[in-house]
Amino acid sequence: MNKEFKQSLIKSWRSIYNLLPVLIGVILLISLVNALIPKAYYSKLFSKNIFLDSIIGSGLGSIMAGNPITSYIIGGEFLKQGISLVAVTAFMVAWVTVGIVQLPAESLILGKKFAIMRNLLSFLFSIMVAIVTVFIVGLI
């Protein structure tokens, strides 16, 4: 087997393997929340106001971190629970673009001003991306 191919095989397997405990934990947690909390509760948490919902979604996504796959699964299950697409989109975009957890490392290596500005803009853009995407999806 080609050495480079073997290395990429190992690297990919390691990525998936490292993700497994979090992924299993998140799926178990989603399932537990799904069994314990009635669907009506979610509609109380989200107001159906497009701006407010996207801000709540972005806020949640910003403080959570991890592989994007996890955010897709949580987002997909949120959607099934009746949470609006705009809130779910904002949540997923903020999850992958805003890095509160990585902020200290990013500040240290790339500069405080750069890191703060990038994360702040990413937060605002996650709201904008969600609204624009859902608007276009609705049009087409």
Added chain:
Amino acid sequence: MKQSEKSYTGYYFLIVVVILYAIVFLINPIKISESLNFTIRIFKQIIPLFIIIFGLMVIINQFVTPKRISKYLGEEAGIKRWFIAIGAGIISTGPIYMWYPMLKELRKKGVNNGFIATFLYNRAIKPPLIPMIIYYFGIKFTVILTIVMIICSVIQGLIIEKEVKI
């Protein structure tokens, strides 16, 4: 962050969830049965997707390394560099902190903050994960979200290029 530290965090999280299950089991065992059925259902749905994701990851990992990306991002100029920043961000793999040293080196070579920001924003779009997002949200949503995010990455890059000087 070391790989081992990262792995342990995941396991700690899993242990906390298992403890939560044990507590709920003592209070209401029926809810645990419901939860586990739901978990099995989600796993059945996502396991085939993981096989596709793994295949795509192997292909991308074989061709994309920080060294290769650094070469293109550092050498190209003008509008072409924006496309390189977008493309490099999309195909880059692995944890974000793995890329910080490369980005720092690029900045030393004169690559401006705007390209770095655009690169980082596009890391949100991951081709191997596209089957998963299509499964949950459909092709139309996935395509539109990807295009909107690419456009925003350039706008963000332009703002940061103007506001945060090297």
